[in-house]
Amino acid sequence: MTNLAIAANGLRKSYGDKNVLDGIDLAVPQGTVFSLLGPNGAGKTTAVKILSTLIPPGPGSGEIRVGGYDLATDPQAARAAIGVTGQFSAVDGLITGEENMLLMADLHHLPKAQGRQVATELLERFDLTDAAKKPASAYSGGMKRRLDIAMTLVGAPRIIFLDEPTTGLDPRSRHNMWGIIRELVSTGVTVFLTTQYLEEADQLADRIAVLHNGRIAAEGTADELKRLIPGGHIRLRFTDPTTYRHAATALTDAAPDDEALTLQLPSDGSQRALRTILDRLDTAGIEADELTVHTPDLDDVFFALTGSTTVPSQSSQTKETAR
Numbered sequence: 001m002t003n004l005a006i007a008a009n010g011l012r013k014s015y016g017d018k019n020v021l022d023g024i025d026l027a028v029p030q031g032t033v034f035s036l037l038g039p040n041g042a043g044k045t046t047a048v049k050i051l052s053t054l055i056p057p058g059p060g061s062g063e064i065r066v067g068g069y070d071l072a073t074d075p076q077a078a079r080a081a082i083g084v085t086g087q088f089s090a091v092d093g094l095i096t097g098e099e100n101m102l103l104m105a106d107l108h109h110l111p112k113a114q115g116r117q118v119a120t121e122l123l124e125r126f127d128l129t130d131a132a133k134k135p136a137s138a139y140s141g142g143m144k145r146r147l148d149i150a151m152t153l154v155g156a157p158r159i160i161f162l163d164e165p166t167t168g169l170d171p172r173s174r175h176n177m178w179g180i181i182r183e184l185v186s187t188g189v190t191v192f193l194t195t196q197y198l199e200e201a202d203q204l205a206d207r208i209a210v211l212h213n214g215r216i217a218a219e220g221t222a223d224e225l226k227r228l229i230p231g232g233h234i235r236l237r238f239t240d241p242t243t244y245r246h247a248a249t250a251l252t253d254a255a256p257d258d259e260a261l262t263l264q265l266p267s268d269g270s271q272r273a274l275r276t277i278l279d280r281l282d283t284a285g286i287e288a289d290e291l292t293v294h295t296p297d298l299d300d301v302f303f304a305l306t307g308s309t310t311v312p313s314q315s316s317q318t319k320e321t322a323r
């Protein structure tokens with residue numbers, strides 16, 4: 001267990017008769033990014049709050065270790081090893097970015113000169129030097145998130161909890177944030193990330209766990225999770241109903257959608273599979289208005305595991321319907 005930054009056994013939490021976490025196990029090696037995925041209300045924030053000592057675990061939970069320290073017996077030491085940013089931001093809008101940073105330095109009991117130096121360096125690193133003297137309330141969403149992370153780093157935490165760090169950010173700010181997270185990890189920091197964006201988990205996480213109905217429905221690398229979903233498909237779209245019907249009669253193995261005028265054929269998305277389908281279309285004299293290749297991605301995994309259907313082969317359809 002010593003090389004694990006976070007280790008939890010049988011993590012439980014209920015609110016009233018609602019079992020939010022129903023005994024989940026977590027093992028996050030040092031220096032890696034672990035992503036907890038789940039639909040809204042799945043219990044991601046609850047897990048972050050317990051692991052970061054903000055709320056106690058529910059009765060019956062097993063041992064929880066963060067930074068090597070047992071949360072039950074040594075919460076202070078665990079707290080010293082971690083930083084938390086996210087939905088419950090620490091940024092005070094009434095004071096400037098620099099003042100927020102200095103306040104953090106005071107909270108960490110850094111000597112004045114050292115506090116100033118750390119604040120200046122972090123503001124520079126997060127591209128906030130020009131805005132340092134402006135009240136944080138005037139910052140954009142992306143700047144506030146950057147300031148929030150910069151404030152977290154004042155205490156030089158080895159483990160950082162990022163609760164939906166890019167929710168609501170525009171694509172450029174999101175990519176900037178990904179760069180920041182990658183840089184943190186390159187310095188050996190462990191990141192526990194919750195996100196609603198599957199692409200984010202795919203981009204950043206070494207391991208991903210999907211939380212559903214209070215349990216971990218699946219866990220693994222992005223590739224391992226994608227392998228849970230068999231195959232992809234090729235989708236043919238028609239605008240003319242007669243052409244569509246002709247194609248549906250010719251391609252008996254295709255799944256038809258009479259309303260959308262589309263046909264879906266199972267395919268691994270390879271060049272060879274594509275050529276076979278094009279040959280079949282040529283032979284039957286069919287010309288589709290649009291042909292799209294769909295390979296399984298994390299969305300498919302997510303919908304297959306947390307959607308109404310649990311039949312993997314239906315996942316692709318689930319995704320398309322859901323969009």
Ligand SMILES: Nc1ncnc2c1ncn2[C@@H]1O[C@H](COP(=O)(O)OP(=O)(O)OP(=O)(O)O)[C@@H](O)[C@H]1O
Binds near residue numbers: 020045
């Ligand atoms: N203090 C509380 N009292 C009662 N119920 C709570 C409390 N905190 C959370 N819950 C409930 O626990 C469930 C999980 O909430 P949580 O915030 O952990 O979900 P989440 O996965 O982080 O969701 P989101 O993506 O929407 O932030 C929800 O149904 C929520 O309403």
